[in-house]
Amino acid sequence: MATRFVQQSAQTILILLLMVVPISLGFVTVVQAHGGGYPQISNQPVGPYRVSVWTQPQPLRAGSQAHFTIAISKPLGKPGSLAENAGVPVLGADVQVELIPLSGNTSTLMLQAKSGSGINKLYYETDVEMPAAGRWEVFLAINGDEGGGSTMFEIEVEPPSTTRWILWVSAAVIGLTAAWSARAYQHGTGIRKIILVLAVTSVLTVSGSAAAAHLTGPTLPAIVSSPASRFWPFGSSAEPDLVIEVQASQWKWVFNYPAAGVQSTELNLPQGQTALIKIDSTDVLHSFAVPDFDLNENVLPGKSTFVKITPLESGKYVLTCESFCGVGFADMLADVQVLPAKDFDAWLAQEKTKQLND
Ligand SMILES: [Cu+2]
Known part of the structure; x- marks a missing residue:
């Protein structure tokens, strides 16, 4: 009698655990990064x-x-x-x-x-x-x-993101599977129990990873890292495909492509290639921020800031300055354009010809 009671209690606890974990996952809200974001109005007189x-x-x-x-x-x-x-x-x-x-x-x-x-x-x-x-x-x-x-x-x-449903569906699948399998396990014997355990494990793995994939949030359109210097991390694998030198000043951005001898007012990047970006401020503290890339690095005068960007998706993004650098700081915007590699090469060649003739 006592053994049976212990067994039943253990099963009840297991079911509760299996149901509580996915449900609590469903209520996790991603904490918002405060400050900055997508520009709606910039430096408007009010x-x-x-x-x-x-x-x-x-x-x-x-x-x-x-x-x-x-x-x-x-x-x-x-x-x-x-x-x-x-x-x-x-x-x-x-x-x-x-x-x-x-x-x-x-x-x-x-x-x-x-x-x-x-x-x-x-x-x-x-x-x-x-x-x-x-x-x-x-x-x-x-x-x-x-x-x-x-x-x-x-x-x-x-409208609300549809992927939110993945969480609720996986929570329901995990909960129902747990409840059903506990009952079936109680009445099953030998080989049936083993098959049951295997089946339940795979269902839980699939539902769990679907929920986990959702919780880690949307995939960013670029891989970004902020090495402390040009030579970090060590090794040839870290060698960038191109170097871009950026000058930040009140209140504009200038982009130099030293290998091609090209200067630009917009930041063009080749898709799938790693660009090492060296940023210098000529006056005050600025910041190099691309909200879509989850990137925001302070740029101090007198000290170079390095950022490595490997854009994965082509498209248009916005570079902003998130540091209050004077009244025009909200106007410190520049277009960031990620182009397929051959379009990028064509743009660079075209700019080079144009600037040689100027
Ligand atoms: Cu600034």
């Missing part, structure tokens, strides 16, 4: 201020958190004066964010963006779970010591 707004993630999705990052600065000089482009961050302003749905019958959301909470204390930030997909108007109202102003822009919210 009352006496200049305002920039970023959203994260890209794309925004219904049923998921949307993160808004807002930078407010005040120009120091009058237009045309020497100090025109100098600015100071504005702190302690009242920043209201109103989200107005442009379709459907969802109601308007009112948010208050707060400064000093994120990694960069100069940003105002707020989070909200987007209740519906479609276009939304974002109305931004700012009130500070210097006065007030408002601006508007639109955002697109995509």
Whole structure:
């Protein structure tokens, strides 16, 4: 009698464990990296201020958190004066964010963006779970010591990611398999028990890895590493396919392809090849950030910063500066274009001819 009780208890505990693990996986939410994101407005005049707004993630999705990052600065000089482009961050302003749905019958959301909470204390930030997909108007109202102003822009919210279902389906499969197999095991004998154990193990492995693959998040379109110097890591396998020298300054990017003698205002990269990127600042602290690559490296003046990028998917991305480097920092944008290797070579050759003739 006692043995039977122990057996039953052990089975119950096993079933509970098998059900609790996948269900808890389903509730894991990926923590948002605060600060930065996808640029929505850049250095726009709003009352006496200049305002920039970023959203994260890209794309925004219904049923998921949307993160808004807002930078407010005040120009120091009058237009045309020497100090025109100098600015100071504005702190302690009242920043209201109103989200107005442009379709459907969802109601308007009112948010208050707060400064000093994120990694960069100069940003105002707020989070909200987007209740519906479609276009939304974002109305931004700012009130500070210097006065007030408002601006508007639109955002697109995509339907919930379908891959989220993979989690629930695998959780259900694991749970049902566990419950059914425990019962079958109780009534089975000999070889049947062995077959059962093998079958259950394989179902759990497949469902578990499907859930795990989902939890590790979407695959980035590029492999990125930030070696501390040109010679790290050691070894010839680390030798890049090309070297690009980048100059960061208030408030622009210049890209040099020294092997070809080409200079460009956009960062073109060959797909599937490893580019070693050497970044130098000619003035203040900047940062080299490609949100789509999950890349954000500080660039200090007087010290080279190295980044290795191996883009896997061709397409257009955006390079931004995530460091507050003066009033024009939000304008420090450049196109990043990943081209198939032969298109990249053609572009480089064409630029070389063009620049030799200039
Ligand atoms: Cu900068």
